[in-house]
Amino acid sequence: MLDIWPELPIIISVWGRYHHSQTVENVENVIDALELNDRVYEIDLSGSCSDMERVAAAVQDPFPALTRLRLWSDDEMVPVISDSFLAGSAPQLQHLELGRIPFPTLPNLLLSATDLVALELHAIPHSGYISPEAMVACLSALTRLESLSLGFRSPRSRPAKASRRPPHLTRTIFPALIRLDFRGVTEYLEDLVARIDTPLLVGFSITFFNQLVFDLLQLTEFLCRTETFTVIDQALVDFEEHFPRVDFFSPTGTPGETLLSLTISCRELDWQLSSLSQVCNSALLALSPVEYLMFHHDILDGYPPLLQDDMENSQWLELLHPFTNVKDLHLSGEVPTCIAPALQELASKRVTEVLPVLKNIFLDGFYCNGEPELVPKAISELVAARQLSGHPVAIQCGKKGNGF
Numbered sequence: 568m569l570d571i572w573p574e575l576p577i578i579i580s581v582w583g584r585y586h587h588s589q590t591v592e593n594v595e596n597v598i599d600a601l602e603l604n605d606r607v608y609e610i611d612l613s614g615s616c617s618d619m620e621r622v623a624a625a626v627q628d629p630f631p632a633l634t635r636l637r638l639w640s641d642d643e644m645v646p647v648i649s650d651s652f653l654a655g656s657a658p659q660l661q662h663l664e665l666g667r668i669p670f671p672t673l674p675n676l677l678l679s680a681t682d683l684v685a686l687e688l689h690a691i692p693h694s695g696y697i698s699p700e701a702m703v704a705c706l707s708a709l710t711r712l713e714s715l716s717l718g719f720r721s722p723r724s725r726p727a728k729a730s731r732r733p734p735h736l737t738r739t740i741f742p743a744l745i746r747l748d749f750r751g752v753t754e755y756l757e758d759l760v761a762r763i764d765t766p767l768l769v770g771f772s773i774t775f776f777n778q779l780v781f782d783l784l785q786l787t788e789f790l791c792r793t794e795t796f797t798v799i800d801q802a803l804v805d806f807e808e809h810f811p812r813v814d815f816f817s818p819t820g821t822p823g824e825t826l827l828s829l830t831i832s833c834r835e836l837d838w839q840l841s842s843l844s845q846v847c848n849s850a851l852l853a854l855s856p857v858e859y860l861m862f863h864h865d866i867l868d869g870y871p872p873l874l875q876d877d878m879e880n881s882q883w884l885e886l887l888h889p890f891t892n893v894k895d896l897h898l899s900g901e902v903p904t905c906i907a908p909a910l911q912e913l914a915s916k917r918v919t920e921v922l923p924v925l926k927n928i929f930l931d932g933f934y935c936n937g938e939p940e941l942v943p944k945a946i947s948e949l950v951a952a953r954q955l956s957g958h959p960v961a962i963q964c965g966k967k968g969n970g971f
Contacts, residue, residue, distance in 0.1 A: 569599075569600065569603065575606070576606055576607075576608035576632065577600055577603060577606045577607045577608060578607075578608055578609040578611070579597055579600050579601065579607060579609065579610050579611065579612065580609065580610075580611035580612070581597065581611075581612050581613070581614070594618055597612065597622060597625075598621065598622070598625045601626060602625070604626075604628050604630045604631075605631055605632060606632060607630055607632060607633055608633065608634060609634065609635040609636075610622075610630075610633065610635070610636050610638070611635065611636075611637045612637070612638055612639070613637075613638070613639035613640070614639075614641060615641060615642050615644070616642055616644035616646045617646075619638060619639075619640050619668065620646045620647060620648075622638070623638075623646065623647075623649070623652055626652055626653055627649070627651045627652065627653075627654065628654055629654040629656055631658065631659065632659060633653075633660055634659050634660060634661045635660075635661060635662040635663075636657075636660060636662070636664070637663075637664040637665075638664070638668055639664075639665075639666035639667060639668070640667040640668050641667075645667070645668075645669055645692045645694055645695075646668055646669075647669075648668065648669070650672045650675075652670070652672070652676070653676060655672070655676060655679070656676070657676055657679055657680045658679055658680070658681070659682060660680045660682065660683055661682055661683060661684045662683075662685045663680070663683060663685070663686050663687070664685075664686075664687040664688075664689070665687070665688050665689070665691075666689040667689070667690045667692065667720070668692075669694045669695025670695055671695060671697070673688075673695075674701055674702070674705035677705040677706065677708075677709065678705055678708055680709065681709065681710070681711070682711060683709050683711065683712055684711055684713050685713060685714040685715075686706075686709075686712060686714070686715050686716070687714070687716040687748075688716065689718045690720045691717070691718065691719045691720055693720065693721060693724050696719075696724045698726055699755055699759040699762060700758070700762070702717070702759065703759065703762045703763060706739075706741070707739045709741075710742055710743065711743050712743055713744060713745050713746065714744070714745070714746040714747075715744060715747050715748070716747075716749075717748070717749050717750070717751065718748070718750035718751065719750060719751040719752075719755070722751070722752050722776040722778070724755065725751070725752045725754045725755055726755055726758050736761065738761075738762055738763055738764050739762060739763050739764070740763070740764045740765075740766070741763055741764070741765050742766065742767070744765045744767060744768055745767050745769050745770065746768075746769070746770045746771075747765065747768060747770070747771050747772070748771075748772045749772070749773050749774070750773075750774040750775075751774075751775070751776065752775065752776055752778065753775055753778065753781055753782060753783060753786075756773065756786060757782070757783065757785040757786060760786055760788075760789035761785040761789070763789075764792065764793075765793060766794070768793055768795055769826065770824075770825070770826060771796075771826070771827050771828070772825075772827075772830075773786075773827075773828065773829050774810075774830040774831075775829075775830070775831050775832065775842075776832050777831055777832055777833040777838060777842060778842075780845070781842065781846050781849065782849075783845075783850065784849075786850070786853075787850065787852050787853040788853070789853075790827070790850065790853035790854065791853045795817075795826055796815075796827060796854055797855050798817050798818070798855055799815045799816065799817050799826060799827065799855055800816075800817070800818050800855060800857055800858045800859065801815070801817075801818065801857065801860075801861075802814065802815050802816070802859070802860050802861070803816070803860075803863065804843065804860070804861065804862045804863070804886070805863045805864065806836075806839065806863070806864040806902070809832065809833065809834050810830050810832060811830070811831055811833060811839040811842070811843055812828055812830035812831070813828075813829050813843060813847060813850075814828045814829075815827040815850075815854060815857070827850070827854075829847075829850060831843060831846065837879075840882040840885070840886050841882065841885075843886055844882075844885045844886045844889075847886065847889045848888070848889045851889045851890070856891075856892030857890055857892060857893060858892055858894045858895065859893070859895045859897070860890050860896055860897065861896075861897035861899070862896075862897070862898050862899070862902040862906065863900050863902060864900040864901045864902050880908050880909040883905070883906050883909035884909050884912070884913070887909075887921045888921055890922065891923060891924070892924060893922055893924070893925060894924055894925060894926045895929065896922065896925060896927070896928050897928075897929040897931060898928065898929070899930075899931040903930060903942045904941060904942060907941050907942045907944075907945035908941070908945065910945050910946065910949045911948055911949065913949060913952070914945070914948040914949040914951070914953075915948070915952070918949075918952045918953055918955075918956045919953075919956055919958055923958070924958075925958070925960055926959075926960060926961065927960065927961050927962075927963055928960060929963050929964070930962065930963070930964055931964070946962060950962060
């Protein structure tokens, strides 16, 4: 069929990322089109492991016109891509996205892709692990790179202790990078951000696998030397099922636009609180004072309640502790019921030890789980104690005017 048309640019697209049961239909037709390698402008495919291997085997010659490449493996098997993929060269490539596909020789390919604007590597299998040092080295020539996404499939993908970054290493500048997304272990991100500077970065999304200790010294230093993150004054703590996160916003940015997002892949609430507390204590060392803090959790059908009988007040207070400059506290969903006993404890023992400059508490459509008087009683006791201490707090219903 292609023979009846003029030699126009070809886009090959059979995409089933959002419907994983769909695979590449009629692989033979796709392979036939790939034979016209000098005319192929985009390749955008997803399919089974065997389909991806057949497609990769057909992409062994140079594709001089190729500007966009997206390949996703839709099953649990790991496809094998040979070293001769694209003949090791992609001079016109601008967008590269791989999902569940290991590519150990990717650094060599990227050295030739000097026009690359976006690089997305999702669910990288352990067999496709590339060290932070090698990753930065191969990206250093990509002076036009604006968006970088690195996501590992499991916490096994981590740098060996012997290869960790030595002190005072010269950093690589990514002059055009505005968006950075990462999913993996803290050790990898620490080694990565210790090696780079991103003066124009305006969006940073981080998802960590759950672990006992979150040592984020290099991340803290990275945030300190990136101008975007020095003007943050709003934070949202959201307890999504298995993925609690804290988002940071700027008062001068686009409303609702997240500058920094920190997420933990974790199921149990006590682990969620502990992990978020560690992350917030580290991140807030680098950020300008957060003055507006919101806690939120939606009650959704089929989701377990946030409130658990074995939760301790100290865990909530530990999460609140680093927010020493918060003036406005916004509680919604099921959170007030969970946090009320901790606030009640503050009223009886250490009224200004946590949230010392708090001025307002906003209660927005909260859900009482079994104890309708718990929240009003706890809030009333806290307000009375703060009044006596000379640090009054006002209670307001609804959202703050410039809130989320």
